[in-house]
Amino acid sequence: QSVLTQPPSVSAAPGQKVTISCSGSSSNIGNNYVSWYQQLPGTAPKLLIYDNNKRPSGIPDRFSGSKSGTSATLGITGLQTGDEADYYCGTWDSSLSGVVFGGGTKLTVL
Amino acid sequence: EVQLVESGGGLVKPGGSLRLSCAASGFTFSSYSMNWVRQAPGKGLEWVSSISSSSSYIYYADSVKGRFTISRDNAKNSLYLQMNSLRAEDTAVYYCARDAPTDFDYWGQGTLVTVSS
Numbered sequence: 001q002s003v004l005t006q007p008p009s010v011s012a013a014p015g016q017k018v019t020i021s022c023s024g025s026s027s028n029i030g031n032n033y034v035s036w037y038q039q040l041p042g043t044a045p046k047l048l049i050y051d052n053n054k055r056p057s058g059i060p061d062r063f064s065g066s067k068s069g070t071s072a073t074l075g076i077t078g079l080q081t082g083d084e085a086d087y088y089c090g091t092w093d094s095s096l097s098g099v100v101f102g103g104g105t106k107l108t109v110l
Numbered sequence: 111e112v113q114l115v116e117s118g119g120g121l122v123k124p125g126g127s128l129r130l131s132c133a134a135s136g137f138t139f140s141s142y143s144m145n146w147v148r149q150a151p152g153k154g155l156e157w158v159s160s161i162s163s164s165s166s167y168i169y170y171a172d173s174v175k176g177r178f179t180i181s182r183d184n185a186k187n188s189l190y191l192q193m194n195s196l197r198a199e200d201t202a203v204y205y206c207a208r209d210a211p212t213d214f215d216y217w218g219q220g221t222l223v224t225v226s227s
Contacts, residue, residue: 002154035213037155044205044220045147045155050213088155090213098169099145099157 003028004089006102012079013110020074020105022089028100032092034072036065039086039104048087049074079109112136112216114206119221126196126225132189132206132218140184143167143209146191148202149220156202159191160209174200196225 005023012018022034036049047056049065052072064075072089089102118130132144146158159170159180168180179192189206201224207214 033212037214039155044217045207045214046217047210047213047215050210050215056215086154090155090157092212096172098171099147099160101155101157104154 002103003093003096003100004091004102006087006089006105008103009106009108011108011110014079014081016079017075017077018079018107019076020087020089020107022072022074022102024070024072024091024100026070027095028070028091028093029067029072030070031094034065034067034089034091036063036072036074037088037090039088041085045088076107081109083107084109112208114208114216114218116204116206116218116221119204119223121224121226122196123227124197124225127192127194128196128223130191130193130204130206130221130223132191134187134189134206134208137208139182139187140164143211144182144189145207145209145214146180146189147205147207147214147217148200148223149205150199150202153202158204161189193223196223198225201225 033051037045038048039045052067053065086104093100113135115133145160161180177195181190203220205220208216
């Protein structure tokens with residue numbers, strides 16, 4: 001059971017938009033920055049969004065992040081088949097004194 | 111180019127020990143906190159441990175506290191994870207990751223640890 005809650009899977013057609021939610025509490029998302037990671041099949045995770053809504057260099061603006069209260073959302077527009085991956089949210093948990101991740105969301109581009 | 115290369119994984123019996131290493135290059139290793147994150151087969155990411163740049167601050171997940179020890183050698187640009195009293199549930203790919211500091215901006219390719227008799 002993960003501290004952060006994500007939907008197990010989402011799907012959408014190529015070109016469409018999808019959102020992935022990440023729900024937590026005041027000890028984690030509510031008072032800390034959220035980051036998002038993309039893990040393509042058979043590869044290491046890759047940073048997609050940091051500080052709630054910032055994109056590292058090289059990440060296209062099709063990817064966006066937002067945070068409100070104790071929840072965060074990853075948005076992906078103009079879906080491509082290459083976006084099929086597992087997506088994880090992560091943040092610091094002040095009560096646990098450690099990093100926590102969501103259980104991951106598998107994105108299928110139909 | 112930032113590179114993180116893990117090594118030391120393998121097959122170990124329950125109760126056994128293993129030491130993982132992570133060789134860093136392409137950045138000033140001594141300026142960054144570092145982390146170990148693991149992923150059991152077919153499962154999600156689980157943070158294991160973190161260590162500050164000067165080793166002053168160290169944190170562990172409850173699942174490994176008392177069994178795993180994180181350390182670093184800034185002169186050798188290396189991060190380590192000493193794993194003792196290994197259990198079947200410790201079977202996972204272990205990644206080292208650089209702390210950015212509010213996220214993990216670079217990850218290694220991972221090393222597989224299998225705990226089985």
